[in-house]
Amino acid sequence: MASLVKDGGIMEEATQASTLTILVVDDEPDISLALGDLLGNEGYQVEAVETGNEALRRVSPTHPYSAVILDLGLPDMDGLAVLKRLHKQDATLPVIILTAHGDQREKLATLQHHAFAHLIKPYDRPEVLEMVHRAVAVKDLAMKAAQAEQALTSSETQRQLEQQRTHTLLSESEQRLQLALKAGNMGIWDWNIISNQVIWSEDVSDLFGLTEGPLPKTLEEFLPYVHPHDRAMTAEAIRAALEEDAPYSLDHRIVRPSGEVRWLSCEGQVKRDSHGQPQRFLGTIQDITSRKQQDLQLRESESRFREVVEAIREVFWVSNPEKTEMLYISPGYECIWGRSCSGLYASPQSWMDAIHPDDRERIRASALTKQSLGSYDEEYRIIKPDESVRWIRDRAFPVIDQEGTVKRIVGVAEDITERKHVQHGLQALAEASWELTGPTLFETLVWELAAILNVKFAFIAEHLNGKRARTHASWVSGSFVAPMDYSLSGTPCEEAWKGNRCFWGDHVRQHFPDDQWLADRGIESYLAYPIRGLEGQVIGHVAVMDVRPMAQDPFWGGILEFV
Known part of the structure; x- marks a missing residue:
């Protein structure tokens, strides 16, 4: 050629x-x-x-x-x-x-x-x-x-000649046609409505999982292969195509003789006579099980993703690089910002309106520059609608395509207000202890501890001989109380005497039923750290207690270890 x-x-x-x-x-x-x-x-x-x-x-x-x-x-x-x-x-x-x-x-x-x-x-x-x-x-x-x-469409003679040629071509191309159908995992069907006989292409046996035995020859023989949950839908689609000339295009399941369920995509067209009466129904079927499984896996993956991001306290967000479109925002935004997610979708930059005026321009500039570079990690304050102030840590990284173009920005924002309070409390403790000594120092420390951790009870005790202890400073329900000696046996303080960190977030009285002091004051939770001397020996402990359950926060332990 x-x-x-x-x-x-x-x-x-x-x-x-x-x-x-x-x-x-x-x-x-x-x-x-x-x-x-x-x-x-x-x-x-x-x-x-x-x-x-x-x-x-x-x-x-x-x-x-x-x-x-x-x-x-x-x-x-x-x-x-x-x-x-x-x-x-x-x-x-x-x-x-x-x-x-x-x-x-x-x-x-x-x-x-x-x-x-x-x-x-x-x-x-x-x-x-x-x-x-x-x-x-x-x-x-x-x-x-x-x-x-x-x-x-030409003359009768030409039609006869071309018909012979077409038959020859179709005969020569039969193998190619079967190859193409096999490549597409497809089959062809032709239903003669007058005789109620269905003719199938060769590969349909594989689609139906029939290793032996004939293919269904009538509509009544075909429908039992359709999954019971899809059978009524399939029958209705066939009826609508025949009686209402509706398009026949649907996906349904079949059950193979082995019990295996497969998905088929069906397309068909009704051929009618000059009076509009249906004569033949022709179409194709294609096995789309793999596609359906992939769709299901994708939906399950998306569902799991939403379950995770909607359950966490942090705010998970996705935006375009220009910050003109918010592609996704998790429900945590409404809790932390006190504003609606729908409002943010409608006005993608409205999250910046809540930022404290002293921080706003710094964060705006950083968001538009550092986020696309992958170096965005900022802390700033926001003012909620109730005028309360919260501290936020906001981190983000770019999603880049194969051409190196930044397609979107993904980020996580978390409320670090309590952490900031702890940091400020540590600073206050350090400043207080710098200038004070003796009893005044101890009283200042327990007072600061109670204030920072928002608990009713805080004390510092020295360990004595005979498994006993003496408090040097105690803050109890808003005031200092006089030092006292007490036995450590049967109390939660006994673990601190052994040199262990001890924590009971709730129901502490159930663990120490003989500790009358806990019962009289309705103590619910307890946290203590041992105090060690210069040679590492345990010389006392510092403890906080409250009438409410206490969360196991690592920052609390950091404060007590600091003391």
Whole structure:
């Protein structure tokens, strides 16, 4: 087959058939050259373009191609948009996606928009050749079918001649057709409504899981294969197509004889006589079990993600880099900011309105610069609608595509108000202890501890001989009390005497039923740390107690260890 490539076009000898030409659309010259060598060795003519617009200009009725190999990452337009427009220009043109994009959702999107196949770079040469052969076979069959249909509209004699030719072509192409159906995991059915007989293509037995025995020959034999939960829906869709001329397009499950459940996608069209009465019902079925499983896994993954981010106290957020669109905000925002999530979606920068005026411009500048760089880690104050002030730690990092473009910003903001209070309390303790000594120091420490940790009881005790202790300073329900000696036996303080950190967040009296002092004052929770001398020996302990349950906060332990 002789052909010349000139100005991007093919000039064919008039006496010969069209060259099988493959159009490669890829902005990477090395890929185009490698595909040209691979396909050229198989006898194909290969043309290469680098942009989507050039590909759309090339494909026309006067410049036919047997197949197109399309990259999704084009410099001038989205590859998926090119795929859609190519299908609109020529619905019979097979388009093979060959891309570095391995995202499953993207693959599903291309197949849903009529891609013949979706292959991933780096590609497997035999796989590419096999898919091109199949695509060319399908295109060849479509062209021949179109030619046959055009011929049938001519004179009766011409129709008879073309009918013979079509029969010959169909006979020669039967193997190619079966190959194409197998590649797509598809089957064909033809239901004669008058005789109520169904004819299936060869591969349908595999779809139904029938290793032996005939395929269902009537509608009544077919419906039992449909999953019980989908049977009524399927029967209704068939009825609507026959009686109301409604489109027949649905997904339903079947149950194979082995008990395995598979998903089928069904498309069909009713053929009617001149009086509008249905005569035949023809269509295709395709096994889409893998696609359904992927969809289910995706939904389950998204559901688990939402369960996690909606349960945590922190605020999980996603925005565009320009901060003009809030893509997601977790419910924690309403609790911490005191503002609605819907309000933030409507006004994506309204979270900044709550920032303390002294911090606002610093955070605004940082958000617009550091977030895209991955160095955003800020602490700032916000003012809630009730005028209370909270401290926030906000961290973010960019999500970057394969071209290095920042697509979105993902971040986590947490309320660190209590941590800030503890830090300030530690500073106050340090400042107080710097200038004080003796009893005055101890009284100041227990008073500060009670205030910082918001508890009713705090004391410092020295350990004596005979498993006894003496308090040097005690803060009890808002006032200091005189020092006292007491036995450590049967009290929670006994663990501190042993040199252990001890904590009971609630129900401490149940653990020490003989400690009357706890019972008289209604103590519910207890936390203590041992105090050690210069040589590491335990010389006393510091403790806090409250009539409410106490959370096990590491910052509380840090304060007591500081003391």
